[in-house]
Amino acid sequence: MPRNSATPRTVSEPESSDSLRAFGAVLKAFRERASLTQEQLAPLVSYSPHFVGSVEQGRRMPPSDFVERAEHALDAFGALRAAARHVARRPGLAAWFRLWAQLEATAVSLCTYECRVVPGLLQTEAYARAVMRNVPPPPTEEQIEERIAARLGRQVLFTRRPPAALSFIIEESVLLRGLGGADVTRELLDHLIQCTELWNVEIQIMPLRQPLHAGADGPMQILETEEHRWMGYSEGQKTGQLISDPKAVSVLQMRYARMRSQAVSLGDSVEVLKRMRGSL
Known part of the structure; x- marks a missing residue:
């Protein structure tokens, strides 16, 4: 991108973090507990199978509507909501x-x-x-x-x-x-x-x-x-x-x-x- 200042420090993918990976692991555990594949869970949360996989791998931030739908679809008794509250992103952002x-x-x-x-x-x-x-x-x-x-x-x-x-x-x-x-x-x-x-x-x-x-x-x-x-x-x-x-x-x-x-x-x-x- 053109600019006169120094080249920005950028990433091609949203940054992963321990908390993102932890949330993904919890989601995967509940999905497997429900005997569902990523393809089967996707329509239940109104997101694509690719998006579900990215969340499970800790590469995507789970939106609030995704968390709520997954809670209901997987009968997660509040565990996904609790895990989502601890999801963190890179420093420097409010x-x-x-x-x-x-x-x-x-x-x-x-x-x-x-x-x-x-x-x-x-x-x-x-x-x-x-x-x-x-x-x-x-x-x-x-x-x-x-x-x-x-x-x-x-x-x-x-x-x-x-x-x-x-x-x-x-x-x-x-x-x-x-x-x-x-x-x-x-x-x-x-x-x-x-x-x-x-x-x-x-x-x-x-x-x-x-x-x-x-x-x-x-x-x-x-x-x-x-x-x-x-x-x-x-x-x-x-x-x-x-x-x-x-x-x-x-x-x-x-x-x-x-x-x-x-x-x-x-x-x-x-x-x-x-x-x-x-x-x-």
Whole structure:
């Protein structure tokens, strides 16, 4: 992926962990206790046999709906729920964001609207540092390095195969803020312009003056999973909400579709970015 900062530390597969493998072992034990194959369990939990196998091998984070369906299908008397509570992810990601990061890593498509900071998937290393150092309490250098590695590592999504379709809507005010100073902003704008050249990436700018705005409720993300389910995510201070209810996700989809028509067009958004860059 084009960027002026150092090459990110990335992984081609979601990171495994002891807790993920432990959950997978518990799931496998209950599946075998029920005398079911992975192919037989798959329709009972509404996921593919490949996904079931990946969870059992500790390579995939088990979504909450998967855990609940497996609980009922395997009569696991709460053991799977208990094991899921101890599943951990790599350092550097907030606890409330970990499951969304897992879904993001294998998403077919992802749509992001942001009105506070540039989305993490589009941040340069310097911009990410500026964000982290400006939000109290001050992190340690070790925490900053862990968070940057995790944030930049997520950007493998841009060049992953099979590719993901990525759409971003960013408030113009976020870029005008100049977080981190002129040098950081110049590098960031260069990076965003480069990203618009990727065939699977669309970036639109929501103008500073827009009397019709469907995003008044704040930032949001929606994605399509490998199983072609749609999920939503909303994040606040120290909290994150995964949205799986189809009706609620449909509302987010309607809002995002409206915002795409209200934001500056794709081509004109590139020109906006270039004008901002030229003014620095």
